[in-house]
Amino acid sequence: MPRLLTYNVHRCVGVDRKLDVARIVGVIAEHEPDIVCLQELDVGRARTGYVDQARSIADGLAMTFHFHAAMRVEAEQYGDAILTLRPERLVKSGPLPSIRGVPGLEPRGALWSVIDFDGVELNVFNTHLGLVPREQRLQAAALVGPDWLGHSDCVGPTLLTGDFNATSLTRPYQTLARRLADCQRSLGLKPSVKTFPSSFPAIRIDHCFTSPELMVTGVRAPFSPLARMASDHLPLIIDFEFRTP
Template identity: 55%
Template sequence: MPRILTYNVHRCLGTDGRLSPARIADVVAAYEPDVVALQELDVGRVRTGGVDQAHAIAQALGMHVHFHASMRVLEEQYGNAILTHRPTKLIKAEPLPGLAGKPGLEPRGALWASVNIGGVDVQIINTHLGLRRHERLAQVNALLGPHWLGHPSCREPAILLGDLNATPRSRAYQRLASHLWDAQALARPSKPRATFPSRLPMLRIDHVFVSRGIAVQRVEAVRTPLARVASDHLPLLVEFHIVRAKAHQASMGHAHG
């Protein structure tokens, strides 16, 4: 059964102060996911020893990698990636809107890859949203709009996942939940798991949202001893299967509600 995992790796800096892309790869490898969405990767940055963390982790896992830099300063990059060992192609990778009049906010972005799982092309969008409420809402609206989930190419089944910096009570979360299903709400038994901070998780801000055509079997916030120290977030793993859709696959904007 296919598995997808989202993980904010905090530039591979553990809660013990150690930098280790290899340790992040070990946390992921133990769960043998088909697709991995990573946030907060450093590529060629002095602060993390100039390592291309996206490629280092992908290589350790034997996966292809699509990386998108949300932020670039000269040769240094920082952003998100989708890794998979399945056939895949990158559809797009772009910045998301910030807030007018707040140019100092950290730039945010998303990337969308089509991944072939069991003969079905699954549209996967990985993102890391902003810290401010209005910023997140603008970013969610962009993701639900015609360039991303509402795009004609973004046919079901689709999965949007990542560190959304939004709890289930937030407007950004609720806006997404009116178009897609929160995998944690679909899992049985349904006891949603927090993912942040990793040592004593209190907040549910890392999410996997799914369209019709994705039947969620199991959700797990990975709480192994290694996961609790490798990053300040825990990974969130979703096991699912693809329901063969009828010929009338509608575009995502009309999933429901």
């Protein structure tokens, strides 16, 4: 059964303020996912020892990967990645809309990969939305628009995941949930799997949305001592199947 893990890794700095890429690899490897979507990765940044965190995690998991730098400062990069054990191809990576003139807002982006499951192609989108509601609304609208989910090449099984910095009560979430099904709601249960903060998860801002061609069979957030320590978010794990045509 296919498994996806989405994880805001907080640049591999844990709640104990220690930088440790190996801990992140350990958290992920324990659950043997087919696809990994990561947010808040540092690549070549002084603050995290100039390590290419996307490559280091992918190498530790023996996966291929694609990284998108939402932010670049000279040679330093910060962004998101899609990793997988399966045959894959990157369709697109790029920026999402931002609000000009507001200090302190980080650039945001998304990636779109197609991953092959024994001849069935799965569209996987990974993103990390901003912190300001107005900005989030623009970014959610862009994701459902013609450049991403509404693109003519986005057909068949589709999955959108990431850190949306938005609960289910917000307009950005609702924009996305009108297009794809929240995987927790599609199980027919009241959504209860929360991932932030990792030490005492009380907020549901990491989401996964799926198209009708997918059947979600399980959703969980590991709460092991390692997972609680390695990042300020817990990973979110989604098990799913492809519906028979």
